[in-house]
Amino acid sequence: MADPAGPDVRDTLAAAIAELPATWREVIIARDAHDRDTVEVSERLGLTLREQRAILNRARARLQERLARHLTPGADR
Amino acid sequence: MSTAVAASAAVPRTLARRLVPLQVAVGLQGFILWVPVEKLFMTQIGFTPRSVGIMAAAYAAVVPLLEMPSGILADRWSRNQIMVCSSVALLASSLLGGLSTNVPTYIAAAMILGVYFALNSGTIDSIVYDVVLEETGSSDQYEVWIGRVRMVESGAFVASALVGGALAGWTSARLTYFASLPLVAIAVAAFLRFDEPRLHRAAEPVALRRHVALTYRTMIREPGVRQVMLLAALVGLLSQAVFEFGPLWLVALAAPAALFGPYWAALVSTLGAGGYLTSKLNLDRRAALSLLALAAPAAALALTQTRALAAVIAAQVVLALSLAIISIRAGKLLHDGVPSNLRAGVSSGVGTLSWMLFLPFSLVFGWFARAHGVQRAGWFLTATALLIALLLIASVLRRHPRPVAASAAQPDEFACKELVELVTDYLDGVLPPELKDTFQTHLASCDGCAEYVRQIGLTIRALKEAGLHLAPRPQASASRDPDRPDR
Numbered sequence: 001m002a003d004p005a006g007p008d009v010r011d012t013l014a015a016a017i018a019e020l021p022a023t024w025r026e027v028i029i030a031r032d033a034h035d036r037d038t039v040e041v042s043e044r045l046g047l048t049l050r051e052q053r054a055i056l057n058r059a060r061a062r063l064q065e066r067l068a069r070h071l072t073p074g075a076d077r
Numbered sequence: 078m079s080t081a082v083a084a085s086a087a088v089p090r091t092l093a094r095r096l097v098p099l100q101v102a103v104g105l106q107g108f109i110l111w112v113p114v115e116k117l118f119m120t121q122i123g124f125t126p127r128s129v130g131i132m133a134a135a136y137a138a139v140v141p142l143l144e145m146p147s148g149i150l151a152d153r154w155s156r157n158q159i160m161v162c163s164s165v166a167l168l169a170s171s172l173l174g175g176l177s178t179n180v181p182t183y184i185a186a187a188m189i190l191g192v193y194f195a196l197n198s199g200t201i202d203s204i205v206y207d208v209v210l211e212e213t214g215s216s217d218q219y220e221v222w223i224g225r226v227r228m229v230e231s232g233a234f235v236a237s238a239l240v241g242g243a244l245a246g247w248t249s250a251r252l253t254y255f256a257s258l259p260l261v262a263i264a265v266a267a268f269l270r271f272d273e274p275r276l277h278r279a280a281e282p283v284a285l286r287r288h289v290a291l292t293y294r295t296m297i298r299e300p301g302v303r304q305v306m307l308l309a310a311l312v313g314l315l316s317q318a319v320f321e322f323g324p325l326w327l328v329a330l331a332a333p334a335a336l337f338g339p340y341w342a343a344l345v346s347t348l349g350a351g352g353y354l355t356s357k358l359n360l361d362r363r364a365a366l367s368l369l370a371l372a373a374p375a376a377a378l379a380l381t382q383t384r385a386l387a388a389v390i391a392a393q394v395v396l397a398l399s400l401a402i403i404s405i406r407a408g409k410l411l412h413d414g415v416p417s418n419l420r421a422g423v424s425s426g427v428g429t430l431s432w433m434l435f436l437p438f439s440l441v442f443g444w445f446a447r448a449h450g451v452q453r454a455g456w457f458l459t460a461t462a463l464l465i466a467l468l469l470i471a472s473v474l475r476r477h478p479r480p481v482a483a484s485a486a487q488p489d490e491f492a493c494k495e496l497v498e499l500v501t502d503y504l505d506g507v508l509p510p511e512l513k514d515t516f517q518t519h520l521a522s523c524d525g526c527a528e529y530v531r532q533i534g535l536t537i538r539a540l541k542e543a544g545l546h547l548a549p550r551p552q553a554s555a556s557r558d559p560d561r562p563d564r
Contacts, residue, residue, distance in 0.1 A: 021275050054214025071535050
């Protein structure tokens with residue numbers, strides 16, 4: 001399994017983030033990369049809290065899907 | 078490769094604003110002025126009932142042949158560009174139709190119109206679904222928005238029928254073809270301004286052959302998708318039958334000629350009214366859905382029983398209206414079960430299936446109606462409506478738990494799919510206590526989900542580690558995302 005901070009993961013991650021829809025990208029960068037507050041992010045993007053969380057959930061799932069081969073112990077998932 | 082990824086423009090977007098150009102474009106595409114006077118124009122340039130039949134056959138051959146390929150192309154290339162191409166086909170068809178002075182050129186124009194319909198089919202609803210998903214994170218508002226788009230479309234149909242008829246009266250039927258051109262050209266411009274969803278392009282690219290195979294496999298092998306596809310195709314078949322054969326009831330009852338106009342307007346307006354009602358009704362309520370499932374066969378049954386003109390018209394309007402609503406519902410169920418990168422292809426598959434069913438249906442219906450009268454042929458409509466009702470009810474029953482990762486049902490009745498949807502709520506600590514318990518119980522007993530949650534944790538960690546390299550969101554002075562078209 002690759003190191004989550006290693007270059008392989010970073011490159012795949014960057015490519016996967018670039019492919020996300022704009023709103024999803026903004027939400028996940030603000031929330032997960034920059035640790036911004038849920039309410040602040042929602043307000044800035046004009047989303048309800050529920051929408052913001054739903055988007056974050058989908059964006060995380062999409063990135064996990066792309067990173068899976070680096071994160072899965074042993075074989076490809 | 079740099080890990081710096083620019084966040085996009087600083088304007089907070091709303092779903093409503095993003096869908097405006099799409100609605101404008103759809104409205105303009107629906108505003109085809111020559112539709113109400115087409116038959117008149119065709120007679121003027123020498124069509125006979127026989128050549129009308131040849132034209133219908135040529136047109137009917139083009140649409141189902143091109144639907145699936147154009148849907149798959151929309152998924153692989155760009156749905157927006159497919160809509161631009163469809164507008165260009167409409168433009169070409171209107172121009173060639175308007176220039177026609179004989180039957181063969183007009184048949185060619187009709188075949189180009191078939192290209193327009195094939196490109197259109199399944200594309201708009203796929204676009205709306207993915208935009209809703211991109212802007213809200215869920216498909217909950219899909220029905221509301223596709224309902225609004227249908228209202229715009231149907232409003233354009235009605236308005237173009239009125240304006241087109243009047244214009245042909247003042248000038249000539251031929252002029253309505255040319256008058257439609259600038260409107261369609263504006264539709265092209267509106268599609269170009271639309272910020273297309275990109276979800277269908279986010280997955281890793283696959284070879285064409287594999288993509289085609291994947292699309293067909295999704296339609297044929299997934300039981301849930303198969304059932305919903307059949308539902309959607311039957312709804313398409315039955316609505317087409319109502320529009321095609323409905324007037325025969327009025328003919329059989331010797332309705333006065335003046336009644337046909339308002340009758341037709343009422344029938345056409347059900348498309349928009351269905352869109353409106355869908356945005357008001359909560360179809361997740363079983364009562365609303367059951368009522369809907371009952372209304373269609375009941376209205377069809379009425380057509381086999383009554384000889385009162387008013388009742389016949391009312392029954393047809395109720396039938397068309399309930400079908401318009403069910404079709405939106407079926408669309409949502411279909412899209413919910415299909416990944417973005419296959420969406421337009423599968424959705425176009427419904428159109429093709431509907432055409433394939435309609436051909437034998439219309440032949441049998443026509444033969445039976447001639448032999449035994451149209452009223453008794455109404456039983457074909459009733460049987461189809463019953464089948465639709467059963468499939469609709471079945472869709473409610475199978476709506477919930479469908480495990481994704483683990484195949485065996487969990488003892489706590491909590492499907493893996495539901496867990497996947499709740500992970501962020503769980504990590505944010507906003508799950509209600511009882512759901513949190515179920516979540517944890519499931520997690521403890523399901524290896525697949527435990528691994529999934531672990532990987533989500535690692536993904537978040539990787540994002541944090543990359544945090545410094547990921548460009549912060551630009552403030553007021555927005556830098557533009559190079560991937561996104563100007564809006």
